[in-house]
Amino acid sequence: QKEVEQNSGPLSVPEGAIASLNCTYSDRVSQSFFWYRQYSGKSPELIMSIYSNGDKEDGRFTAQLNKASQYVSLLIRDSQPSDSATYLCAVLTYNAGNMLTFGGGTRLMVKP
C-alpha cells in the first residue's frame, strides 16, 4: 500500500523566518510530487510540482526532491501570516493508477 507521511504539526514559525515542511513516501517508483496549500474550509491549491531530483524554486517557495531517500520537502522563505495553512504533500505513481496519494498534511502557523 502506498503511503505518504507528514508531521501533522502545528509547525509554528515567526514572520520572516524560513518554514521547512517535510514528506516521505513509500513507493520507490513514484514519479511526480506536488505540494498543495489548503486554507481552513477551502479546497487544496497547487503550490509546487517537482519531478526530478534536486531543487525547484518559485518565488518564496523551494521544493526539494531526493528519490534515493524517498523524501520531498517544501521551504517557504520570508514566511508571512498569510502562509498559515495546512500543506499537503501528494505523490503520483503512473504505473499504479493515476490518482494522487496524499499525506495527512502539516499545519503551518506563521506568527506576526
Next chain:
Amino acid sequence: GAGVSQTPSNKVTEKGKYVELRCDPISGHTALYWYRQSLGQGPEFLIYFQGTGAADDSGLPNDRFFAVRPEGSVSTLKIQRTERGDSAVYLCASSLNIQETQYFGPGTRLLVL
C-alpha cells in the same frame, strides 16, 4: 478561465437517503477525479475518469457509491442509502490529461444526520 466547479457546496441529508454530487471540470480537461476528505486528513482517492469511462474505481468504499461521466465532461457522484460515516468533503479535480497536474474544485460538504 473558469476553474473546476462543484454543486451543491453543502448538502445535509438524512441517513438512508440518496444524494448526487456534481462536478464540472475545467474546459478541455479529459481526466476527472473524485476524492473524499475527512476532517484533519488528506484527501483520499475514490475514482477517476479518462473521457467517459471510469479508468479506476478502486477507491470507492462500497457498492453504495457510483459515479458517471456520460459525455466526457460533467460527472456525478451518486451515493445510495447514505450513512453517517459518509459525512465528509467530496472533492473533484481535473487535469488536461492523465499524469498532468490536477486542479481541485471547491468541494461539496456532505453531512448525513
